[in-house]
């Protein structure tokens with residue numbers, strides 16, 4: 001199977017790259033093993049001060065609405081963290097003392113939303129809290145098995161019965177100025193959070209739950225759908241296990257499910273994430289990148305990998321794959337001709353690209369720009385950038 005670009009990893013970085021390339025007329029394949037960091041996403045985009053016009057355009061076309069408002073975000077455990085660019089249904093508050101009196105509404109049997117911790121945290125800020133657990137007969141089936149009472153299962157039901165929840169809140173509401181609900185609304189129907197806000201006669205805040213994150217899963221689904229509408233191929237649940245490289249050029253990759261049907265392409269993007277997604281792995285002796293054996297910027301001294309103070313900035317989180325200025329990945333100090341590394345796989349090796357979601361998006365833009373520039377025909381009709389100046393050895 002032959003594509004213009006094969007992207008390994010379908011998280012925020014891989015999907016952003018895939019959408020950009022499909023929009024530019026390329027034919028791409030994304031191979032992605034499983035969950036990615038978006039499934040745990042808070043809904044706020046780290047290191048992006050404002051939505052760059054290009055990002056805003058891509059997200060808007062995917063149906064993802066953003067808002068920019070520097071302030072603080074209420075965390076699942078009742079603490080606050082600075083945030084700015086966020087999904088529309090993620091509330092950014094001017095300061096932690098935003099409310100005089102709040103009603104925290106949860107659902108009986110739902111254990112992934114910590115109403116008591118939220119109340120404790122808010123009370124420290126001077127907010128008086130009252131907690132209520134809704135008894136919903138519609139949840140009886142899910143409650144038969146506690147493992148089913150998770151955010152995503154509840155969110156599927158809530159898309160259908162949010163009006164009933166609003167009705168109950170209206171009866172419960174006394175003199176509270178704020179209602180706090182778990183982030184389990186709007187998984188499929190993105191208009192639901194806004195409609196709840198309009199219908200409830202108090203400020204409504206959707207607070208984070210334990211993972212999986214409903215807004216994060218929705219964002220991943222919207223980006224994936226947009227990529228597929230643009231004609232991209234998405235191979236879910238498959239894993240790239242081997243690369244075929246000759247003279248510093250990647251020719252194809254093999255996946256677990258496709259046997260000897262290799263994925264060939266002119267360009268490859270590695271967007272396999274950090275340790276969490278197994279883009280970087282470690283054993284007692286080294287930290288390594290498993291698909292291509294790329295150079296990793298990491299200390300050889302294992303004692304320097306971590307700081308014994310648990311809450312300190314941990315050095316291992318800064319380790320990442322080395323690249324040339326154009327994000328082409330290095331092996332033995334030499335850049336591959338057609339392999340780009342993007343996203344959290346880079347660790348903190350490219351501080352100018354930011355961190356978190358900002359790094360994922362900026363690096364995806366930069367790599368796709370390089371690919372498109374190098375794919376543009378030269379005067380002699382051949383694609384640009386086939387100079388062959390670099391040559392990591394065959395694998």
Ligand SMILES: Cc1cc2nc3c(=O)[nH]c(=O)nc-3n(C[C@H](O)[C@H](O)[C@H](O)COP(=O)(O)OP(=O)(O)OC[C@H]3O[C@@H](n4cnc5c(N)ncnc54)[C@H](O)[C@@H]3O)c2cc1C
Pocket residue numbers: 008009010011012013014031032033034035036037038040041042043044045046047238239240241271272273274276277278279291342343344345355356357358360
């Ligand atoms: C738990 C968690 C929560 C986070 N929350 C936030 C947040 O709220 N805000 C923020 O700004 N940043 C957050 N981050 C930082 C996050 O890393 C980035 O925001 C961004 O989503 C990372 O995207 P990515 O595409 O680089 O990697 P990932 O999202 O990790 O995606 C990598 C994908 O590659 C796949 N993969 C790996 N190896 C292979 C292979 N060999 N073949 C095929 N597929 C493969 C994985 O299965 C995964 O799907 C969080 C990170 C983590 C770990």
